[in-house]
Structures are given as structure tokens and as C-alpha cells.
Amino acid sequence: SQTIHQWPATLVQPVGSPLSLECTVEGTSNPNLYWYRQAAGRGLQLLFYSVGIGQISSEVPQNLSASRPQDRQFILSSKKLLLSDSGFYLCAWLGTENTEAFFGQGTRLTVV
Amino acid sequence: DAKTTQPTSMDCAEGRAANLPCNHSTISGNEYVYWYRQIHSQGPQYIIHGLKNNETNEMASLIITEDRKSSTLILPHATLRDTAVYYCIVRPRSTGGFKTIFGAGTRLFVKA
Numbered sequence: 458s459q460t461i462h463q464w465p466a467t468l469v470q471p472v473g474s475p476l477s478l479e480c481t482v483e484g485t486s487n488p489n490l491y492w493y494r495q496a497a498g499r500g501l502q503l504l505f506y507s508v509g510i511g512q513i514s515s516e517v518p519q520n521l522s523a524s525r526p527q528d529r530q531f532i533l534s535s536k537k538l539l540l541s542d543s544g545f546y547l548c549a550w551l552g553t554e555n556t557e558a559f560f561g562q563g564t565r566l567t568v569v
Numbered sequence: 570d571a572k573t574t575q576p577t578s579m580d581c582a583e584g585r586a587a588n589l590p591c592n593h594s595t596i597s598g599n600e601y602v603y604w605y606r607q608i609h610s611q612g613p614q615y616i617i618h619g620l621k622n623n624e625t626n627e628m629a630s631l632i633i634t635e636d637r638k639s640s641t642l643i644l645p646h647a648t649l650r651d652t653a654v655y656y657c658i659v660r661p662r663s664t665g666g667f668k669t670i671f672g673a674g675t676r677l678f679v680k681a
Contacts, residue, residue: 501671547612560612
């Protein structure tokens with residue numbers, strides 16, 4: 458069965474520090490992968506999506522970047538975090554047609 | 570922008586049916602209607618999806634109007650654990666490179 462792993466669950470980082478959040482999927486190949494961010498009490502904002510290795514589409518100009526070094530690995534990064542980068546980050550994947558999206562459990566990032 | 574509109578919040582008494590509406594007046598012929606829910610501080614969870622016929626599974630029923638411009642998610646016997654944010658999204662059948670956009674959703678409060 459397909460599973461998605463996202464870590465860490467919580468993270469507190471100082472302003473100006475780097476960030477690396479990792480997401481990996483199992484039980485599927487060539488998935489579409491997504492990074493979302495959710496501010497407190499708000500909906501999900503699509504940040505990046507990827508249809509394959511090295512293919513990244515950015516939805517929102519921001520202080521973040523994404524990479525897909527392997528088929529089932531999706532990484533969210535920042536060189537210097539801002540206070541506004543705080544939020545709940547979710548990774549998701551979508552497999553073959555007509556299937557639902559599977560979400561990781563999320564990373565709650567607090568930039569202090 | 571999300572292609573769906575939903576009420577911001579709804580209340581439902583425990584044990585009663587919860588009917589959550591969604592408008593998707595610009596839905597295309599190849600787009601499915603998907604419903605997810607998000608319990609606080611967790612990743613969204615898939616509930617059900619459909620194209621044009623009504624669907625039912627162990628979690629809920631989905632009623633899609635004949636013109637496909639709106640749908641209703643029905644939780645037949647709501648429990649306190651159904652309190653969550655419910656998202657209605659539309660997406661094409663093909664998964665190649667599309668963006669899954671979530672709106673703000675409906676916050677359902679199930680009350681004892």
C-alpha cells in the first residue's frame with residue numbers, strides 16, 4: 458500500500474536559519490508531489506508541485522524552494538527563514554488517474 | 570484560485586445528518602468532485618469522490634446535481650469526531666501536471 462512520510466513533526470527555528478523538510482513516498486512510482494502551507498485557521502496554499510525528477514513548478518513567489526532529487530523524494534528548503542514562513546507544511550502525492558491525494562501528517566514550523 | 574465555493578462554517582447536532590454543500594459552477598466535463606476533511610493539526614483525509622453519479626462509501630454519501638454545478642456531502646449520522654474542516658475540490662481525471670487547489674473549506678461543528 459502507498460504511504461507518505463514527512464518529517465519532522467514540529468520544528469522551531471530562528472529567523473535567518475536554513476530549512477529543510479523532507480517528504481518521501483512508498484508503494485508507488487512517478488507520483489505527482491505537492492507542498493502546501495497552511496496558516497492558522499486558514500485553507501491550504503499550494504506552494505510547489507512536481508510531476509517528475511527535477512521538475513518543479515512554483516505557485517507563489519516566496520522565500521522557499523523545492524527540489525525533487527529522486528522519484529519518491531520531495532524536499533522543501535529555505536536559505537534564510539523569515540517570521541512569515543511559520544505555518545503548517547503538508548506534503549501530498551497523487552498517483553495514477555482517478556485516485557485521491559494522500560497527505561503526510563504535516564510539519565508545524567515556528568520561526569522565532 | 571479555488572474553483573469551488575463552500576459555506577465558511579456549519580453546525581450539526583450529534584446523531585443527525587450533516588449536509589455540506591459545494592458550488593462548482595465552472596466544472597469541466599473531465600473534472601471529478603473530491604471531498605477531503607482535515608481534523609485539527611493533521612493532514613487532510615480523503616472522504617469520497619464522484620464524476621456525475623451519486624456515490625456512497627463507509628464514510629459518507631456524495632450527491633451531485635444533474636448539471637454537475639453543485640454537490641452535497643452527507644454524513645448520515647454525525648459524531649463529535651466528525652468535527653473538522655471539509656474541503657470540496659475539483660480536479661481533472663488526468664493527473665499530468667495539474668494543480669490541486671484547496672479553498673478555505675467548511676468548518677463543521679458537531680455538537681452534543
